[in-house]
Each structure stands twice: as structure tokens, then as C-alpha cells.
Amino acid sequence: MSSLVATILAVSFPLGIAAGLAAIGMGMVASKAVEGVARQPDATGDINRMLLIALAFIESLVIYVLAISLVLLFVNPFMKFIGG
């Protein structure tokens, strides 16, 4: 049972940390993009495109953590060593 608890902790805490830090980064990107649009409304299309690409790159880091979490939850490769 303790290995189950360890797995759940190992899945949930890194995901929370990654999501929080990525949210800070995304907030920075979005605020700069809004400032840019407010300063130069003509460049809205370009800024929008770059904003989406930057957000996708930041988001993919969280997705890596999510993928690791899903692996640990559903197809944990270490379970046979600890007998969970």
C-alpha cells in the first residue's frame, strides 16, 4: 500500500509544481503580448501567432510531466521491483 501512496504523491506533486511555474511563465508571455497589442494594434496578427507558439512551447513542458505522471499511474515500469 505504501508504494501506492508513494506513486500518487510522485504523480501529483510534480504536476502541480510544473503547472504552477508554467502558469507564471505563461502569465509573463501573455502580459507582454497584451502590452504589445495595446502599443501597436496593427501588429495584432503577428503578436497573436508568436504568442500561441510561445504558449505551446511552455505548455509542452507541463505535458512532459503529465506524460510521466500517466506512465507512473497506469503502466508503472517499476512496480515489479517493489511488488506493488
Added chain:
Amino acid sequence: MTAISIVLAIVVILLRRIAEKAPTSTSSAILHIFWDWLIEYGRTFLGEYTEDAMPFLATVFIFILTSNWTGDLFASVFESLGIPFRTPTANISVTAGLAIGMLLWIHGWFIRHFGMKKYLSIYFAPMWWMFPLNILEHLTRVVSLSLRLYGNVSGEHLVVAILAILAPFFLPLPMIALSLFTGFIQAYIFFTLGLVYLGAMIEEGGAHHE
């Protein structure tokens, strides 16, 4: 996934007939507007090579978009009819296949248009000792493309499934609406990143040597 491909192929053949037959009708005009928008959008990345490279990338875009939206909208319909259905893009094999195919196509396109010499020269682009880093860059692109699509779609479906367990009636609906939006954004991002990678490759290897 196979079923979606077959249905898409039939639909596209029919649409192509519409687009060729009656250039003045409304449905044909909508198709042409969509195509012009794609070309206009791709031109900011690829410049003069847009019309040559767009058909493949647009196909990938439409396929991912259709897969995502079919999974969001019709998965429960198929399940209640007894047809087993899982969203194709919520499967790591499908997204990895798409990403590998996309990258192989990009490299092949570059070789076809600029030749082997320029293709090899981009691996030694700024300095010759950057070679391992360049190889690594191209490999991580495959991993990040496939994992991003897979993680987003399957994560969204997990959230919908958990909400459906908690409150089966109305709570999942806003999440499904959000999932439609995310599905569009992910297809768009995959398509845009294909454009960006190809554009960066042309910039590195092709354009400034001429």
C-alpha cells in the same frame, strides 16, 4: 483512425468535385476562402515555397482537427451504438507516427528542393562542432510534437471522464466545449510548428546562400 481516414478521403473527393465544377457557387467559394487563408498564413513562414508545401501540411491539419473533434463530439454516440471508438490522437502511436511522418516529409522536401549538399550543410550550420546539438534538435522536435498532441488530447479526455464520473449530466458540458477549443488549438499548433520547422530549415540552409 482508419475509419476517419476513409471518411475524410471520400469527403475530400466530393469537395474537390464541388470546388472544380462550380467556381461561383457558395460552397466552392467557402473552400477557396479557406485555401486562400491557409496560403496567406503560410506565406509569413515560407515565402515563395508556400504553395508547394501547403497541401501536405494542410492535410495534417485537417486530419488532426477531424480526429480531435470526432473524439469530443461523437465518441459517446459511437459507444452507445456499440461501435468501439477511441480518439486517434489520444493514442501515443498515432501522434508519434504523425510527428515522425511530418519530420521525414520536411527533410525530404528540403532535399528535393535544395539538394543533398545544402541539406547536409545545415547540420554543421553555425560551426562544425554544433553537429551533435543539431542532431539532438531534430530528434527532440519529434518527441515534443508527438508528446504535446498526445498529452493535450488525452489529458483533456481524462478530465472529461473524471467529471462524468463525478456528475454525469451537465458538468462535463463546459469541459467538452473547452476540449473542442483545445482540439482546434492543438491542430493549429501542430500545423504551425510544421511550418516553423520548415521555414527555419529553409532560412538556415537555402535562402541566404543564393
